[in-house]
Amino acid sequence: xxxxxxxxxxxxxxxxxxxxxxxxxxxxxxxxxxxxxxxxxxxxxxxxxxxxxxxxxxxxxxxxxxxxxxxxxxxxxxxxxxxxxxxxxxxxxxxxxxxxxxxxxxxxxxxxxxxxxxxxxxxxxxxxxxxxxxxxxxxxxxxxxxxxxxxxxxxxxxxxxxxxxxxxxxxxxxxxxxxxxxxxxxxxxxxxxxxxxxxxxxxxxxxxxxxxxxxxxxxxxxxxxxxxxxxxxxxxxxxxxxxxxxxxxxxxxxxxxxxxxxxxxxxxxxxxxxxxxxxxxxxxxx
Amino acid sequence: xxxxxxxxxxxxxxxxxxxxxxxxxxxxxxxxxxxxxxxxxxxxxxxxxxxxxxxxxxxxxxxxxxxxxxxxxxxxxxxxxxxxxxxxxxxxxxxxxxxxxxxxxxxxxxxxxxxxxxxxxxxxxxxxxxxxxxxxxxxxxxxxxxxxxxxxxxxxxxxxxxxxxxxxxxxxxxxxxxxxxxxxxxxxxxxxxxxxxxxxxxxxxxxxxxxxxxxxxxxxxxxxxxxxxxxxxxxxxxxxxxxxxxxxxxxxxxxxxxxxxxxxxxxxxxxxxxxxxxxxxxxxxxxxxxxxxxxxxxxxxxxxxxxxxxxxxxxxxxxxxxxxxxxxxxxxxxxxxxxxxxxxxxxxxxxxxxxxxxxxxxxxxxxxxxxxxxxxxxxxx
Numbered sequence: 222x223x224x225x226x227x228x229x230x231x232x233x234x235x236x237x238x239x240x241x242x243x244x245x246x247x248x249x250x251x252x253x254x255x256x257x258x259x260x261x262x263x264x265x266x267x268x269x270x271x272x273x274x275x276x277x278x279x280x281x282x283x284x285x286x287x288x289x290x291x292x293x294x295x296x297x298x299x300x301x302x303x304x305x306x307x308x309x310x311x312x313x314x315x316x317x318x319x320x321x322x323x324x325x326x327x328x329x330x331x332x333x334x335x336x337x338x339x340x341x342x343x344x345x346x347x348x349x350x351x352x353x354x355x356x357x358x359x360x361x362x363x364x365x366x367x368x369x370x371x372x373x374x375x376x377x378x379x380x381x382x383x384x385x386x387x388x389x390x391x392x393x394x395x396x397x398x399x400x401x402x403x404x405x406x407x408x409x410x411x412x413x414x415x416x417x418x419x420x421x422x423x424x425x426x427x428x429x430x431x432x433x434x435x436x437x438x439x440x441x442x443x444x445x446x447x448x449x450x451x452x453x454x455x456x457x458x459x460x461x462x463x464x465x466x467x468x469x470x471x472x473x474x475x476x477x478x479x480x481x482x483x484x485x486x487x488x489x490x491x492x493x494x495x496x497x498x499x500x501x502x503x504x505x506x507x
Numbered sequence: 508x509x510x511x512x513x514x515x516x517x518x519x520x521x522x523x524x525x526x527x528x529x530x531x532x533x534x535x536x537x538x539x540x541x542x543x544x545x546x547x548x549x550x551x552x553x554x555x556x557x558x559x560x561x562x563x564x565x566x567x568x569x570x571x572x573x574x575x576x577x578x579x580x581x582x583x584x585x586x587x588x589x590x591x592x593x594x595x596x597x598x599x600x601x602x603x604x605x606x607x608x609x610x611x612x613x614x615x616x617x618x619x620x621x622x623x624x625x626x627x628x629x630x631x632x633x634x635x636x637x638x639x640x641x642x643x644x645x646x647x648x649x650x651x652x653x654x655x656x657x658x659x660x661x662x663x664x665x666x667x668x669x670x671x672x673x674x675x676x677x678x679x680x681x682x683x684x685x686x687x688x689x690x691x692x693x694x695x696x697x698x699x700x701x702x703x704x705x706x707x708x709x710x711x712x713x714x715x716x717x718x719x720x721x722x723x724x725x726x727x728x729x730x731x732x733x734x735x736x737x738x739x740x741x742x743x744x745x746x747x748x749x750x751x752x753x754x755x756x757x758x759x760x761x762x763x764x765x766x767x768x769x770x771x772x773x774x775x776x777x778x779x780x781x782x783x784x785x786x787x788x789x790x791x792x793x794x795x796x797x798x799x800x801x802x803x804x805x806x807x808x809x810x811x812x813x814x815x816x817x818x819x820x821x822x823x824x825x826x827x828x829x830x831x832x833x834x835x836x837x838x839x840x841x842x843x844x845x846x847x848x849x850x851x852x853x854x855x856x857x858x859x860x861x862x863x864x865x866x867x868x869x870x871x872x873x874x875x876x877x878x879x880x881x882x883x884x885x886x887x888x
Contacts, residue, residue, distance in 0.1 A: 243748070274737060290741075300601050303602060306567065310580035315583040317733065336575075502559070
C-alpha cells in the first residue's frame with residue numbers, strides 16, 4: 222500500500238507546489254515535525270488530483286500557522302485561533318473550493334477551542350489538520366491545553382497541574398464526520414490519513430502528533446528530535462491493534478489511525494435545501 | 508417579515524430592516540452574525556431573505572467568528588456583512604484590523620446601545636464613535652458612516668458596500684437603537700436606480716499579478732480565491748506579493764499606501780447633509796438619531812429669530828475636517844449634541860483651533876436628546 226517516491230518525483234513535487242523561489246529558508250527549527258507534515262500534505266493533495274487553484278490553505282498563528290506561506294495555493298494566514306472561522310466564510314462563499322485548515326494545538330483548542338467544536342458540530346466540508354506538539358513553540362514554550370500533567374513549561378516551571386485535552390477525542394464528541402490521528406514519525410501513514418481526510422465529505426480532522434524538541438523536549442529532558450520521534454514510534458498503537466489490547470497494555474500509549482468515519486448531513490448541501498425552501502416561499506408570496 | 512420583492516414600493520420598515528434591504532440592493536450575498544440587542548433584526552431578516560436570493564446566512568458561535576467568516580467569504584468573492592452592537596463590536600476588533608491590513612472589503616453594522624460593557628442593552632447611545640475609529644490595534648485608516656433614519660439605513664448601507672469595494676477596506680455603519688427600531692415609510696428604489704460598485708479584479712496573466720502593488724489609486728486589483736490568481740493573504744505586514752516582511756523599506760510604503768488610499772479620496776468618502784447652514788450664525792453638528800432632533804430644533808430656532816443651521820455628519824471617519832473648517836471660521840458658535848460624554852465634540856474642538864466657540868450637549872442616561880433640549884440651548888447661546 223505504501224506509495225514511495227523516487228528523488229525525481231520528490232523534486233517534481235517540490236517544483237510544482239512549493240514557493241521555492243520566494244520564501245525559503247523556512248522559519249522552523251532544524252528537526253521540526255512541521256517539515257514532515259508539509260511533505261505529507263503536498264503528497265496527499267497531489268494524490269487527490271485537485272488543481273492548485275481549487276485548494277485554499279488556511280492557518281492560524283504559531284509555528285504550524287506559517288505553513289501556508291511556503292505552498293503555492295490560495296493561502297490565508299489568519300488571526301490566532303480563528304482559522305476555522307475564516308475557512309467557514311471561504312467555504313460557504315464558494316463551496317467548490319477545497320478548504321484545508323492548519324492549526325497548532327494551542328491555536329485550535331485554547332483560543333480557538335470554541336470555533337473548533339462548533340466547526341465540527343456544523344459539519345462543513347472542511348479538513349482541519351492540527352499539529353499537536355504539546356506546547357506553544359513560537360512564543361517560547363508556554364503550556365498549552367495538550368501539555369501533559371506534570372510537564373514543565375516556561376509558565377509551568379513548578380510543573381503543570383492541568384489535565385490535557387485529547388484533540389481527536391474532542392473532535393469525535395463534537396460531531397466531526399471523520400477523525401484521525403497520526404504522527405510525523407509514521408510519515409507515509411500521515412500521507413494517507415490526510416488524503417482520506419481531504420477526500421472525506423464533511424468535517425474531517427487529522428491530529429498530527431509532532432514534537433517540539435526546542436521548547437518542550439529540551440525543558441522536559443526528552444532528548445532531541447530523533448529521541449522524540451523514537452518516542453512516537455514506541456508509543457503509537459494502531460487503532461486496529463489497540464482494539465485487541467488490554468487497558469494495562471495501553472497505559473501511556475496513544476492510538477493512531479482513523480478513529481471515526483461516519484456520514485452526516487453536510488452543511489452546504491443542507492443549505493442548498495434551505496435556499497430552495499426560501500425560493501418557493503418567496504414565489505408563493507408573489 | 509415578508510420575503511416578497513419590495514423594490515419600487517412604498518414600505519413601512521424599521522431601520523434594521525432597511526439596512527438589510529440596502530445590503531441586498533448593493534449585492535450582499537453573505538451574512539454571518541451573532542444575536543445581540545438592538546441589532547438582532549438584521550440577522551433575522553437576512554436569514555429569511557438571503558437564501559431566497561441565492562446567498563448565504565450563517566449564525567456563528569460568536570462575534571469573533573462572524574467577523575472571521577465575513578472576511579473569508581469576501582476573499583472567496585462574496586460581498587459580505589455582519590451586524591452587532593457594542594459588546595460584539597468590541598469582540599470583532601482584532602479581525603477588523605485583519606480586514607484593514609489584508610485589504611478585505613466588508614461591511615460591519617454596529618447598532619449602538621448604552622455602555623460600557625453590557626451597559627444599557629435596550630437604550631440608545633452613541634458611545635462607539637471612538638471605538639469605531641480606534642478599537643483595533645495599530646495605525647490604520649477606516650471608513651465609518653452614521654445613519655439617522657430608515658431612508659439613511661437603506662442609502663448609506665448601499666454606499667458602505669460601494670466604498671468597501673472601491674477602496675478594499677472594511678466600512679463600519681454606526682446605527683443606534685432609535686434609528687434601528689423606528690418604523691418609517693420609505694420607497695425602496697428599483698435596482699436600476701441604484702449605483703452598485705464592484706471591486707476591481709485583476710485582468711493580467713496570473714504570473715504577472717502582484718497582489719499588493721501600488722498604483723495611482725493606491726488600491727490594487729483584488730484576486731479572489733479560486734479565480735487563478737493564487738497569492739498569500741496575511742494579517743502580518745506584507746510585501747507587495749503578500750508575504751510577511753520586516754524590512755523597513757517595505758513596511759513604510761505599505762502602511763503609507765493603506766492610509767493614502769483613504770486620505771487622497773477624502774472628498775469621495777465624505778458625506779454630510781446640511782440645512783439652513785448658508786447664513787447660520789450658530790451651527791449644530793450632529794449625527795445619528797440626534798441629528799433628527801437637531802433638525803427640528805434648528806427649524807424651531809429660525810422661527811424664533813435665531814439664525815441656526817445644521818450640519819449632519821454621515822461620514823464620521825475620516826473626520827470631515829475640510830467640510831467643517833469653513834463653518835468654524837464663519838459661525839459665532841457651534842453646538843455638538845450627542846449621546847455620549849463628547850466623542851465627536853472633542854474632534855470638533857481638535858480641528859477648531861480657537862476659530863469659534865464649541866458648546867456641547869451630552870446625554871448618557873439611555874434616552875434621546877429631544878428637539879426641545881437642543882432648542883433651549885440654541886436660544887441661550
